[in-house]
Amino acid sequence: xxxxxxxxxxxxxxxxxxxxxxxxxxxxxxxxxxxxxxxxxxxxxxxxxxxxxxxxxxxxxxxxxxxxxxxxxxxxxxxxxxxxxxxxxxxxxxxxxxxxxxxxxxxxxxxxxxxxxxxxxxxxxxxxxxxxxxxxxxxxxxxxxxxxxxxxxxxxxxxxxxxxxxxxxxxxxxxxxxxxxxxxxxxxxxxxxxxxxxxxxxxxxxxxxxxxxxxxxxxxxxxxxxxxxxxxxxxxxxxxxxxxxxxxxxxxxxxxxxxxxxxxxxxxxxxxxxxxxxxxxxxxxxxxxxxxxxxxxxxxxxxxxxxxxxxxxxxxxxxxxxxxxxxxxxxxxxxxxxxxxxxxxxxxxxxxxxxxxxxxxxxxxxxxxxxxxxxxxxxxxxxxxxxxxxxxxxxxxxxxxxxxxxxxxxxxxxxxxxxxxxxxxxxxxxxxxxxxxxxxxxxxxxxxxxxxxxxxxxxxxxxxxxxxxxxxxxxxxxxxxxxxxxxxxxxxxxxxxxxxxxxxxxxxxxxxxxxxxxxxxxxxxxxxxxxxxxxxxxxxxxxxxxxxxxxxxxxxxxxxxxxxxxxxxxxxxxxxxxxxxxxxxxxxxxxxxxxxxxxxxxxxxxxxxxxxxxxxxxxxxxxxxxxxxxxxxxxxxxxxxxxxxxxxxxxxxxxxxxxxxxxxxxxxxxxxxxxxxxxxxxxxxxxxxxxxxxxxxxxxxxxxxxxxxxxxxxxxxxxxxxxxxxxxxxxx
Numbered sequence: 267x268x269x270x271x272x273x274x275x276x277x278x279x280x281x282x283x284x285x286x287x288x289x290x291x292x293x294x295x296x297x298x299x300x301x302x303x304x305x306x307x308x309x310x311x312x313x314x315x316x317x318x319x320x321x322x323x324x325x326x327x328x329x330x331x332x333x334x335x336x337x338x339x340x341x342x343x344x345x346x347x348x349x350x351x352x353x354x355x356x357x358x359x360x361x362x363x364x365x366x367x368x369x370x371x372x373x374x375x376x377x378x379x380x381x382x383x384x385x386x387x388x389x390x391x392x393x394x395x396x397x398x399x400x401x402x403x404x405x406x407x408x409x410x411x412x413x414x415x416x417x418x419x420x421x422x423x424x425x426x427x428x429x430x431x432x433x434x435x436x437x438x439x440x441x442x443x444x445x446x447x448x449x450x451x452x453x454x455x456x457x458x459x460x461x462x463x464x465x466x467x468x469x470x471x472x473x474x475x476x477x478x479x480x481x482x483x484x485x486x487x488x489x490x491x492x493x494x495x496x497x498x499x500x501x502x503x504x505x506x507x508x509x510x511x512x513x514x515x516x517x518x519x520x521x522x523x524x525x526x527x528x529x530x531x532x533x534x535x536x537x538x539x540x541x542x543x544x545x546x547x548x549x550x551x552x553x554x555x556x557x558x559x560x561x562x563x564x565x566x567x568x569x570x571x572x573x574x575x576x577x578x579x580x581x582x583x584x585x586x587x588x589x590x591x592x593x594x595x596x597x598x599x600x601x602x603x604x605x606x607x608x609x610x611x612x613x614x615x616x617x618x619x620x621x622x623x624x625x626x627x628x629x630x631x632x633x634x635x636x637x638x639x640x641x642x643x644x645x646x647x648x649x650x651x652x653x654x655x656x657x658x659x660x661x662x663x664x665x666x667x668x669x670x671x672x673x674x675x676x677x678x679x680x681x682x683x684x685x686x687x688x689x690x691x692x693x694x695x696x697x698x699x700x701x702x703x704x705x706x707x708x709x710x711x712x713x714x715x716x717x718x719x720x721x722x723x724x725x726x727x728x729x730x731x732x733x734x735x736x737x738x739x740x741x742x743x744x745x746x747x748x749x750x751x752x753x754x755x756x757x758x759x760x761x762x763x764x765x766x767x768x769x770x771x772x773x774x775x776x777x778x779x780x781x782x783x784x785x786x787x788x789x790x791x792x793x794x795x796x797x798x799x800x801x802x803x804x805x806x807x808x809x810x811x812x813x814x815x816x817x818x819x820x821x822x823x824x825x826x827x828x829x830x831x832x833x834x835x836x837x838x839x840x841x842x843x844x845x846x847x848x849x850x851x852x853x854x855x856x857x858x859x860x861x862x863x864x865x866x867x868x869x870x871x872x873x874x875x876x877x878x879x880x881x882x883x884x885x886x887x888x889x890x891x892x893x894x895x896x897x898x899x900x901x902x903x904x905x906x907x908x909x910x911x912x913x914x915x916x917x918x919x920x921x922x923x924x925x926x927x928x929x930x931x932x933x934x935x936x937x938x939x940x941x942x943x944x945x946x947x948x949x950x951x952x953x954x955x956x957x958x959x960x961x962x963x964x965x966x967x968x969x970x971x972x973x974x975x976x977x978x979x980x981x982x983x984x985x986x987x988x989x990x991x992x993x994x995x996x997x998x
Contacts, residue, residue: 640686656699829884
């Protein structure tokens, strides 16, 4: 007798639970009042975020800060005057003399485009200069970042009140202020906004079954991030890692599939449009992971679709075959790309994020202070009281885990890891720390309020004997743990604990506000203008740097070439409007090494090179005003970089202490001579350089190069400087 055939098909797997809607319909007057109250508080927080970033404007006026922002300002002016097409084709012959620089292929244009469009729209209503737009953009976007932090925290925690706490923290957090004060017109000032915006739309797309449509704005916000800053792979990998974790934990859903697919396709297509990015989204190793996740989630969708049509045994065999075929296909594809040379390697800076030592092996990269590992004390400086709240919030995120809380946990872990590796990456941790701290602050204060509010309840309290007899739940969740703790701890003790928590929180937040305000004033100092306190307590303005640049602008021919260490190139271009040898783009190691060789060599040898490149030499001599980070302090880096290309230059042995005592090599250098001649009797007057300007406080000195050589054709090095291979040198 034949057995009855049973239908043993696999039941479709239910989708993981999605996040409950955090925005409920307003049902009564109380709901409307609370909504309006939250809105008013949020507007106030955004205003605080804007106002705290205006210290420099209130003190110095609308001045561009530091070094890199001056190139960004100059590039924005060019974009406004010539249009987008000309901007992308702009070959800048006033920088990196004599080879020049193609701007369109070496710049992330998002900052300039943002400023140009704001300038255009603003001028429809009120007149405003390009300079003023550039000055205020960091403050404007600082407020927008605060708003996105509120939204991100609200989505991750399902609590608008935790979002408000996070927004309030983010508005004044020094780790955020460091790149968003008015005048600090740099890429990070808009990039952080783009990053948090991408994360907000990403977690918003996972809220419910129908919210996957938010994958579209996630992709477009990511495109803006790519346009804004070279740190965009972090954003891409954050979303990719989060998706991969959810897949490996069995939390695949149609919502996740649609959201990630929309994000990745829109974002990748958009990223490929920028010349500086090129094909890196498809060939760069640091971006291969998210590409692999894209294919992985398509496989999961394919398996999910076929699972409904097969028995368990059939599906198990089918799944094994699909996995094997996909692994083999992936291995073959990687092998072909590697063999053909289309698969790029990790950059020096990216590799340095995954090794234990702080040096990259490239002396040019290592010479930049913000590329060094982050000292532990910096976390207190840039986070203060938040470093105690953030770990508590990290623990709270484990309560009732869902898809977006996994994102919060991953974001905290990865951003903290990378923040340790490089000082400038502390910025990445600021939104995560604000989010986590906002959750912990709200949760603690809510618990304190509930404990203290019990005194007003008429509910009879059990005796101590009755409380001891109450059974303790075996549920190990955080909520159950708190409930069991309530049963064990006497109410009076709970009230005392709540009062202590409130006092600690109040004192910590007050001191955090004072610290943040103090940091805001320090960070807002523009560096191109300095303040010094007089004996009577009043301030005086020291404007040596701008006076020196204005002297160049007003007293030298328009086509003059100015040699200075690469740090000052952008300011000389932007303020003096003169041609420079190198600047902060640092794209050509050998060229900067040649510049370093000129400055650390003896006068005669240096002049034989300098006469082909420059008409003037500018040196920073701020030690005469009590600031020791001048060119002599940078001489060890100059020599190290020069020696990495030119073997005749010793990479070690160049230094000058604060008393002016120099090593033998440093004492013979052109830089030492140009710094101290006229101030130290034993330092001879140079033969091939004529002093033409020294600033009022002796912080800058400018020399004219005598007997300059005939200029080479545009874009070419003088033949005198080339070796037998037709190069100026080769980085070893």
